[in-house]
Amino acid sequence: MPDSFTAPVSRRRFVAVTAVATGMALAGGCALPPADDEPDPLLALAVAAARDARELAAADASHGDDAPRLRRIADARRIHAERLYAEIGASEIDAAEVEPGDTAEPIDTADVPGAGSPAVCPPIGEVRERLREDARRAGEVAVDSRGYRSELAASVSAACTTAVEVVLA
Template structure:
């Protein structure tokens, strides 16, 4: 009776068995969903864009000659918020109040122009970081938001 441990194995058989085993290990690793407890980085960008859209649209005569420019930026930021929200998709973070009634948000007040510039610079920096860390359409969208915020500060509000 031959000893099974001494049966010669051909190179082809060894390579085939090794390839199958490697494939099973790799496929098994791909099938395990990764748990990601970090919030979507686009969510913060969407919230900032929504805030800017509301507050900059509230610019009034107290902002002097900057009112029309702030309203244009508000329109752009509204578009950013919509596009970012569409890319993110539905989230569970939008919970209704426990009593079932909608809470009225506080009235929007446009900050002074210096604060608007600071916010937009911060938003441009943050969106640029997200663009570098992301891939595909998410990176493109974050880069577009970064460029638009930087342009708003350096060109529109110059």
């Protein structure tokens, strides 16, 4: 007898479950902001997204039929990193100094750890594990945040879950 049971999930059911999970994460948007002495919780999400964007873009023929899918996920993770870094930069600007229509300069992603070494795409099993962990962590950040930051983290969580359960299925 198997130790665990995994049931196939239809795309419709997956979308419904993801929508409910995102709604629950957004409902937690009324939580208190982190203390000033704690690091910004979006920073860990941004670093992970930048790492994934860099490494998954390096998918080559050794990844077989998964290479194009990994590169599409890399594009999504690059956008996650850009938006997260932009929000981190925006949160550091004093609101009194911002004029209507101004935008915050995103943090340079070249400062991401490991950005100087050649990118190597990990095996597909490790990619799935990373994305699941990133989805879990982003969901926690969404629950603990509020407003746009909560929405941003929830969308990262949903995108990582979709990448694992639909794109890499």
